[in-house]
Amino acid sequence: EMHLSKQLRLISRSSLTSQRGKYFCTEKIIGSAIPNTQPPVEEVERSPLSIALKPREVVEQLNKFIVGQPEAKRAVAIALRNRWRRHRLADDLKNEVIPKNILMIGPTGCGKTEIARRIAKLSQAPFIKVEATKFTEVGFHGKDVDHIIRDLVEVSINMTRKRIKEEIKQNVSSVVEDRILDALVGTADEATRNSFREQMRKGELESQVIDIEMPLKSGTPAEKGAGLSVDNFPAGAVTEIFKLYTPRNGKKTERKKLPIQDARPILEELESEKLLEDYDVQKEAIASVEESGIVFIDEIDKLVSSGDYRGADASSEGVQRDLLPLIEGSTINTKYGNVNTDFILFIASGAFHASKPSDLLAELQGRLPIRVTLKGLTQEDLYRILTEPVTNLIRQQIEMLKSEGVELSFTDEAIREIARVSFMTNKSVENIGARRLHTVIERVIEEISFNAADQAGQKVEVTGDYVRGRVSDLLLSSDLRRYIL
Numbered sequence: 498e499m500h501l502s503k504q505l506r507l508i509s510r511s512s513l514t515s516q517r518g519k520y521f522c523t524e525k526i527i528g529s530a531i532p533n534t535q536p537p538v539e540e541v542e543r544s545p546l547s548i549a550l551k552p553r554e555v556v557e558q559l560n561k562f563i564v565g566q567p568e569a570k571r572a573v574a575i576a577l578r579n580r581w582r583r584h585r586l587a588d589d590l591k592n593e594v595i596p597k598n599i600l601m602i603g604p605t606g607c608g609k610t611e612i613a614r615r616i617a618k619l620s621q622a623p624f625i626k627v628e629a630t631k632f633t634e635v636g637f638h639g640k641d642v643d644h645i646i647r648d649l650v651e652v653s654i655n656m657t658r659k660r661i662k663e664e665i666k667q668n669v670s671s672v673v674e675d676r677i678l679d680a681l682v683g684t685a686d687e688a689t690r691n692s693f694r695e696q697m698r699k700g701e702l703e704s705q706v707i708d709i710e711m712p713l714k715s716g717t718p719a720e721k722g723a724g725l726s727v728d729n730f731p732a733g734a735v736t737e738i739f740k741l742y743t744p745r746n747g748k749k750t751e752r753k754k755l756p757i758q759d760a761r762p763i764l765e766e767l768e769s770e771k772l773l774e775d776y777d778v779q780k781e782a783i784a785s786v787e788e789s790g791i792v793f794i795d796e797i798d799k800l801v802s803s804g805d806y807r808g809a810d811a812s813s814e815g816v817q818r819d820l821l822p823l824i825e826g827s828t829i830n831t832k833y834g835n836v837n838t839d840f841i842l843f844i845a846s847g848a849f850h851a852s853k854p855s856d857l858l859a860e861l862q863g864r865l866p867i868r869v870t871l872k873g874l875t876q877e878d879l880y881r882i883l884t885e886p887v888t889n890l891i892r893q894q895i896e897m898l899k900s901e902g903v904e905l906s907f908t909d910e911a912i913r914e915i916a917r918v919s920f921m922t923n924k925s926v927e928n929i930g931a932r933r934l935h936t937v938i939e940r941v942i943e944e945i946s947f948n949a950a951d952q953a954g955q956k957v958e959v960t961g962d963y964v965r966g967r968v969s970d971l972l973l974s975s976d977l978r979r980y981i982l
Contacts, residue, residue: 552578562615563608564881569869572599573616580789601846602854603871606930609846613793622789623653629797634815642819646829646836649790653782661776662769673764680707703758711763713749779833790841798847801856817858824864874930879916882931890938902953910961918968941967
């Protein structure tokens with residue numbers, strides 16, 4: 498077993514070294530997106546962003562989930578592509594090209610946050626979305642803005658570990674198969690092992706119980722490092738502290754009898770952790786953050802102080818001042834090492850209902866040079882939101898009730914009536930954008946959903962008249978609220 502594990506480490510170290518620099522890969526999302534003009538293969542292998550979506554392809558992906566807002570989609574797509582372009586530059590010029598940070602301005606519910614969510618899935622780069630209101634100025638109780646980068650590094654650590662585990666998955670499976678065979682037949686001849694191997698691959702031995710060695714879950718608080726908070730420890734200190742808490746004889750193990758189907762994932766995890774020791778995961782993760790990290794700061798308009806007063810404020814202008822060096826480029830201390838923020842892309846968004854973008858600190862405005870205005874949603878936009886996205890709200894309701902055996906359907910008139918009621922309610926009460934659709938749809942299908950468990954096998958059609966009957970009181974109450982002081 499030890500010989501096989503050592504041999505596997507040597508193989509994986511030599512065969513996967515060239516792939517350690519890949520931090521940005523989207524080939525699983527949309528075919529081949531490599532441009533026609535490529536540098537030699539060796540250079541592509543070394544490039545941290547070896548495969549990237551073209552701007553048009555990014556917009557096409559966003560169009561599957563978000564209706565309208567073409568300017569915002571184009572701005573974000575170009576920013577992502579510029580990350581790829583920068584890594585194709587010569588080293589002396591590469592360090593001079595900084596990301597063009599983006600400020601998205603638009604009413605609530607128009608798609609700002611949804612664009613961030615979809616970009617996180619498309620980019621396959623370290624990405625974090627934060628609410629600006631969660632942070633306070635340095636010196637006040639609460640989180641300071643440096644936690645944004647610390648959390649981003651944690652995301653990158655998990656992504657890097659997951660990526661490496663995918664790369665070594667095939668080799669790990671081979672070693673685990675041999676370990677299971679050792680537990681089944683011991684030192685039997687090759688013919689016997691091959692016979693059991695074939696049965697195991699066919700799934701005929703999944704319920705067979707084997708004896709495996711696994712780490713002990715229980716332990717003293719000292720062995721677990723219980724009660725330690727390491728968020729603000731300087732780099733290197735964490736490793737030294739945990740050396741004191743780790744037993745000198747290594748990890749304690751125990752032998753357990755488990756079916757093969759339960760033992761396999763445990764053994765795969767143990768072997769993967771052994772192989773991860775040959776990789777500098779922390780170094781790769783920090784490099785990934787520095788070169789391709791993306792931070793989305795939502796509700797930045799809430800950092801604007803009301804009135805003309807511009808003094809020290811724990812949760813508004815003070816946070817703006819703290820954001821300045823972070824966005825401009827500074828070095829943040831984390832428990833995994835120092836992180837340089839010079840080349841991290843920052844995307845900020847805000848509704849700016851009670852304020853204007855010009856109310857932000859002038860220095861902060863200068864650090865968000867690209868401004869994109871998102872438009873409010875029309876009645877036609879709300880109808881498109883209900884019908885065009887791949888996972889639209891109408892389809893969600895149909896699939897939810899299908900689980901109860903109820904076949905739900907909506908007429909086109911009903912869908913247009915839902916859009917009309919949502920638009921009118923937004924106009925007369927408070928404009929909350931596409932989120933209003935949730936309110937109206939839930940009101941429409943409330944009775945159907947309540948009785949669905951007792952109506953299995955039935956067909957239910959929602960018509961325009963049914964919608965008007967269900968939401969008439971909603972429109973009435975919205976009209977009255979206009980006159981309430």
